[in-house]
Amino acid sequence: MRPAIRRSASRRSFRRSGHARRWAAALGVGALVVTGGGLLAGPAQAAATASVAVDFPTHCIPPAIAGIPPIDGTTSAEITVDNAAPKVGETVTVTYTVVTAAASNPVELALPADIMTPTGTVTLGGAQSGSVTVAGPKKNDPVPPKGAFPSFSMTGTFTVTAPGEITLSPGDYNIHTSYIMELDTPCTVTDPPAPVSQRIIATQDGGGEVNKRTISLGTASGKPGDRVTVTGAEFTPGAAVTVAGWNGSGPTADRITAEAAGDGTFTFRPAISDPATVGIVAFEGASWDPAKGAGPQAYTLTGGGEIPDNSQRLTSSVRAGTLTMSQAGDAVALSAVDFGQGGASSGALNTVTVKDFRGGPAGWSLTGKVTDFTGPGGAVIGASALGWKPACATRSGSPSTCAAGSEGSVGSAGATLASTPDGAFTGGEFTVDAGLTLDVPAFTAPGAYAGVLTLTLT
Template sequence: MASATREPSARRPAARRPRRWTAALGAVALVAATAALAAPAHAMATASTPVDFATRCVPPPIAGIPPINGTTTAKITVDNAAPRVGDTVTVTYQVTKPAASNPVDLALPADIMTPTGKVVVGGAQTAAVTVTGPKKNPPVPGKGEFPAFSMTGTFTVTAPGSITLSPGDYNIHTSYIMELDTPCTVSSPPAPVSQTIIATDRPGANERALSLATASGKPGDRVTVSGTKFTPLTDITLVGRAGAAETADKMTFTSDADGGFTARLKVNDKATTGIVAYEGASWSAAKGAGPAAYTVVDDTPLPRNSQKLTASVTAGTLSMSQAGDAVQLSSVDYGSGGGANGDLRTVTVKDYRGGPAGWSLTGKVTDFTGPGGTIDAGKLHWAPACTTKPGSPSTCAAGSKGSVGSAGATLASTPNGAVSGGEFTVDAWVSLKVPAFTTPGAYSGVLTLTLT
């Protein structure tokens, strides 16, 4: 393979851009609340650390005793120690040794204590997560120590990075003869960190695009190539392709301040059937675009007394259509919450281009709005499915299950190949997780699909 050459970009006033198809798909009428499919819980979380912290507990006035200054031992655990932005994390606040005790001589029977509290979130994002525990306890003798208890709650990850979790204030409510509260506050907040989780960005769709000024040329001709939505001021490699292999036609340059470029690639290799552009040292589907189909016209002289016969197959287009533009999700009950579920309208993709390039169908959704305000776009999750029509050169692959969000996710795709194309049907089961006490009414968001 010839070594890479470096040629200054020849800027054209108006670079052609590849077609892009979008379709708005309205998710409408979630009666009684919002909803979203919770991300699957990870089977293992990193170990948490028990911590001790000074606590001031105030017994009920009926006890006639002053506040108690003691030490609480507690730990925080999570169901997902490596979430992505938009994921919902369940936190558990376990108090193994409360600072307070039964303030009266009267023994307390089983299952009359209800704990509530706060988990303090710090680091990459800040919040105070409300946690509650079940009304459950063993019998407590008069003036006896309160038993250990556990409280749970959830929060949504909003930023990547290290997120710390610390125990906060808690309250022990007893329902026996009368309703009494024993609030306990952290004496010197915040309490020590008990659990740290590492959140990462949810990758969005690759919107890099490539177009050619012409689709064919003789060996040695230069083809003008335009690119958009690459990383600004980044080294770009432009190279010919023969199927999945690179050919000798190659050059490198730097993208402009907007992430675009216009370059002229000299194509000598008769094996070249497409052209790709990518960032970094080697091809990556996440940081590349193409291949854009290109044909090297063989101009080898014919033998004497021979005739060259040529038949042409006209390339078509990449297109999509959908069976409707409205999706009615199931309703959820106020006070219970849960998943508002449904199915996207079927999308049909037809790839009649006849080149080596595959395609990608991505989607992103707006926040859901309704009488109670908005539901974050990250609360909408999907489980995609894709079917290939028999006889198609390519085979489509469904995108991953998970959150859609405003950043977007892949619904389906086909890989690049020596020959690609065909017909495909794409579906997805969707679910919106509705908080338990969301104001009743209809909540709607718009899902936009993009085919590239």
């Protein structure tokens, strides 16, 4: 019995180069470090009560061209505030200090001073939810080869909108390197939210109307001209809202204006390029009015790539790759069974090779479905009678790991043969096999039966 095999594939592009990986390794590209300072100053407040340092598992992704795998480690961090007993409507300055980063310098090469810039988020909970973006200055001590990164701090602000206990937990952070190349190392909380590091108690101010407008950013940093996703809430429904860069005392020329939705929310994506930008604000009306606005949320423009003395900037490009599959053959002869006994007609799927050379965040899924098996005189063995036992192997060095589908019936509705998950960085080469079994009823009419198994890669 010969199930013919067809295939289809969706293709996505990606960029990669072994030469670039070797060059990045020579530069010592990896996780980053910054010390001290803050970007967005708030009004003077009472001293904050003691916070606690907390530990949490973190997943860090070194720059792809560094050619090193993700780093799973523990981050030790602490959140402090300038006012632990604010009133509703007041601004609180938040400092996120990474005491011990989850990763260290991965190469045998010292990293110079003042090349690293950190950004991140602080997660709010309790009486007020949301996140606060924080950023630090481009300042760090030299890092020795394979050495641990020293502590670094990031600051930001938020406006208190509700009375009660507000909790603050460390969130994701990213460290940007400006040394020969502009590269990022994002570190995410493995099981968010991280433990609470700071608690503040907010009280009602007893005054007039409280401005509850808020904004949050999709990222706390970007290159000049990059667009940042800004999400707002509690604005006047249908009002014209302007989202703009913030230079520390007022809006910059980088701005976009559109209407808030009927529920007072919006999502805008302004391009930010003014080098004076240290934050993002949103406001109703023709000009900045804190009573009808929100922010600033910390935002840092990255770039520069200063070249040290007696150095040369080298550049390269990586051609786009694709997601493809191939198979060792298009026909499988299953074993014969005896009339009156029936049973398992077995064989093996022709080996399928999947090559995911896109290098992006998407995984893939390889599925199959089969037609009924037709025989002499219109006799039929139903599609549900074909079962498989999948197996999948991952080539050494592949960023992704292949998972075999479940053993069971294939059928006309289809089943998963193998897959890889989405991730911060995916790709690789994989071989997929399966044992095939057709359950033939005992008194099936003698003769040859054939069905078509179709594989689809997405």
